[in-house]
Amino acid sequence: MTKEEVLECLPYGPSFLFVDALDHIDNEGATGHYTFHPEMECYKGHFIKYPVTPGVLLTEVMAQIGLVCLGIYITADMETCKGRSFALTSSEVHFRLPVFPGEKVTVISEKVYFRFGKLKCKVKLNNSEGKEVCSGIISGMIITRPTNA
Amino acid sequence: MDQETLIAAIKEIVKPYTKNEEALNNISENTDFVNDLQINSANLVDIILDVEEKFNIVVDNDSMERMLNVKAAIEIIQSKLAGQ
Numbered sequence: 001m002t003k004e005e006v007l008e009c010l011p012y013g014p015s016f017l018f019v020d021a022l023d024h025i026d027n028e029g030a031t032g033h034y035t036f037h038p039e040m041e042c043y044k045g046h047f048i049k050y051p052v053t054p055g056v057l058l059t060e061v062m063a064q065i066g067l068v069c070l071g072i073y074i075t076a077d078m079e080t081c082k083g084r085s086f087a088l089t090s091s092e093v094h095f096r097l098p099v100f101p102g103e104k105v106t107v108i109s110e111k112v113y114f115r116f117g118k119l120k121c122k123v124k125l126n127n128s129e130g131k132e133v134c135s136g137i138i139s140g141m142i143i144t145r146p147t148n149a
Numbered sequence: 150m151d152q153e154t155l156i157a158a159i160k161e162i163v164k165p166y167t168k169n170e171e172a173l174n175n176i177s178e179n180t181d182f183v184n185d186l187q188i189n190s191a192n193l194v195d196i197i198l199d200v201e202e203k204f205n206i207v208v209d210n211d212s213m214e215r216m217l218n219v220k221a222a223i224e225i226i227q228s229k230l231a232g233q
Contacts, residue, residue, distance in 0.1 A: 089191030116213050118194040141191050
């Protein structure tokens with residue numbers, strides 16, 4: 001699959017898609033990026049008069065690029081990818097720097113293993129200056145949701 | 150390797166993944182990983198990888214699907230060890 005084909009297979013709608021593009025993908029890892037739109041609803045409340053990107057959303061960007069894109073690439077082709085996804089089973093992420101509205105972040109993921117349907121990855125998220133914002137271990141199990149649902 | 154040694158080794162391996170300490174303390178051949186120890190499917194994979202490392206064996210897909218309780222785990226470990 002190409003980088004563009006992987007994106008076509010992602011199971012997310014516009015309100016919860018946190019991948020703009022992939023920069024590189026192979027069986028061992030994936031790199032991709034996302035820019036947080038300054039008008040996102042969550043910034044009005046997180047926090048009042050001091051918008052900072054919530055850590056759960058940074059984790060989501062890491063999971064969508066580092067786990068789901070990589071998992072789809074490893075396990076599917078264009079015929080089989082509809083409905084294919086990975087259910088998050090664990091994440092342990094350490095945060096170092098804040099991400100403000102409008103910032104572009106880059107995710108770099110390395111496969112630790114893919115066995116018996118479980119994908120475990122070492123994932124890092126950098127800001128546009130190349131500084132590490134957060135990093136950790138994210139795992140998920142392969143799932144196929146009904147395509148007619 | 151005898152039954153008792155194997156159960157003790159399995160107990161150590163599953164310890165970090167179990168939610169039910171009482172069931173872990175009472176672990177026996179009849180203990181089920183999912184129903185008794187409340188281990189999820191993702192952690193079952195980790196347990197199998199830890200079993201592979203501990204006993205220096207390779208678990209295939211068929212064995213993996215059967216390895217849902219202590220009894221099955223013992224049988225699989227013993228048969229893999231015997232086959233070496």
